[in-house]
Amino acid sequence: MKMRNDAASGEFGIVLAWDQDRFGRFDPLDAGYWIYPFRRAGVRLETIAQGQIDWEDLTGQLVYSVNQLGKAQFLRALSRNTTRGLLAAAREGRAGTGGPHCYGYRSKEGKVWIVKEEAEVVRWIFLEYIKPGASLRGIAAELNRRKITPSRGKAWRISSVRAILTRRKYTETFVYGVRNSGKFLAMRDGEIIPRRKSDKHVVAEPIVHVGKFEAIVSQEVFDQAQAKLASRKGNTTRKQARQYLLAGLLNCGDCQGSRGGVSRPTACVLPSKGCNRSGQPLLRTDGAAPSIRTAKGLRNRGEESR
Numbered sequence: 001m002k003m004r005n006d007a008a009s010g011e012f013g014i015v016l017a018w019d020q021d022r023f024g025r026f027d028p029l030d031a032g033y034w035i036y037p038f039r040r041a042g043v044r045l046e047t048i049a050q051g052q053i054d055w056e057d058l059t060g061q062l063v064y065s066v067n068q069l070g071k072a073q074f075l076r077a078l079s080r081n082t083t084r085g086l087l088a089a090a091r092e093g094r095a096g097t098g099g100p101h102c103y104g105y106r107s108k109e110g111k112v113w114i115v116k117e118e119a120e121v122v123r124w125i126f127l128e129y130i131k132p133g134a135s136l137r138g139i140a141a142e143l144n145r146r147k148i149t150p151s152r153g154k155a156w157r158i159s160s161v162r163a164i165l166t167r168r169k170y171t172e173t174f175v176y177g178v179r180n181s182g183k184f185l186a187m188r189d190g191e192i193i194p195r196r197k198s199d200k201h202v203v204a205e206p207i208v209h210v211g212k213f214e215a216i217v218s219q220e221v222f223d224q225a226q227a228k229l230a231s232r233k234g235n236t237t238r239k240q241a242r243q244y245l246l247a248g249l250l251n252c253g254d255c256q257g258s259r260g261g262v263s264r265p266t267a268c269v270l271p272s273k274g275c276n277r278s279g280q281p282l283l284r285t286d287g288a289a290p291s292i293r294t295a296k297g298l299r300n301r302g303e304e305s306r
Contacts, residue, residue, distance in 0.1 A: 007037045019049040020067060027072035028065040079184040080192065087187050090176035093209040097169045098176035103151040104216050105169070112213040119216045121148055125164050126217045130224045136161045165225045168208075172215035177206045 003015070015038070017023050023045055024034055035055060038045070045053040050067065054060030089095040089110075096107030104118040121143070128134050128142075136158045143156040150156050168175050177187045186195040188204040 004034060004037050007041045007043050010041065013043055015043060015045050017045065017047050020045065020047050020053060020064065021071040021074075022047075025071045025075045026068070028068050031065070031068055076184045083185045083187060083192050087177075087192065090187075090207045093174050093212050095174075095176055097213065098174045098207070102167055102169055103164065105213070114214055114216065118151075122164060122170060122216050125161060126170075126221050126225055129161075129165060130221065130228060136165075162229070165229060168222070170216040171219050171222050172211050172213055174209035174212040175206050176208075177204055 006012075015023065024031070026034060039055050044055070047053060053064055055064065086095060090098065094110045096110065096112055097105050101107045101112075104115055104122040106113055106115055125139055125143075128139055129136070140156040140158055140161050143150070143161075148156070150160050153160070164170075184195065185192055187193070
């Protein structure tokens with residue numbers, strides 16, 4: 001992408017590659033997006049295998065497109081063979097914990113072992129969460145306070161804590177194929193299906209093998225965590241709303257509409273037709289201060305805020 005963006009700089013006039021597929025294995029329909037900036041800047045492609053690629057001549061364009069289509073089809077065939085191999089390994093329970101290793105485990109050549117320090121963090125997350133009053137946000141904050149490094153990113157978040165709590169692999173269970181992924185092909189319900197990169201991830205029936213490696217948490221603790229997550233689904237604690245000292249006490253000096261507190265200069269809330277003060281500071285057109293509903297209400301509000 002950087003080379004494509006730099007093509008117009010004039011710093012280079014030739015792209016040298018061993019084969020045109022080293023320049024890209026995109027199909028002819030996608031090729032135009034990548035080639036256009038190079039053609040416009042007068043940059044040409046030179047390859048060891050095919051020689052100079054002529055993007056200006058009709059014959060050159062046809063030869064390039066036919067070759068490029070073959071390169072793209074090879075990539076799809078490679079994707080199919082790779083997916084088939086992964087699916088076969090998953091059916092036999094040979095793919096580690098079921099795909100890339102997760103926090104607390106490592107795997108190599110089918111062998112799985114526990115990372116002690118990470119496993120202790122995983123156990124603490126489960127045991128802490130099933131306690132009364134514990135929350136995902138609170139656990140994430142405590143992990144960050146302790147400066148414990150997550151598997152991804154720089155800080156623990158609600159989503160990363162939830163991912164730990166919902167990962168069935170921690171109960172010595174091999175799980176593969178929960179979510180469909182892949183640029184060309186994917187596995188769904190034990191079968192290989194075509195897939196576009198833009199397709200949404202679909203939850204599928206995974207391949208499961210119980211007792212394939214050592215557990216980090218017991219099934220009982222895992223089930224308690226799932227029950228608590230299910231009971232709190234859609235009931236995430238919201239952040240406390242901002243409180244304004246003069247809320248409900250001020251009116252617009254022009255239209256008499258009520259004023260509301262926002263992060264920018266206070267604006268009219270539902271001003272009457274023709275009001276020109278919406279989104280403006282609390283000033284009247286004649287320069288006078290905005291009206292206050294009752295001095296008593298202001299006094300009471302001040303007393304409550306002490």
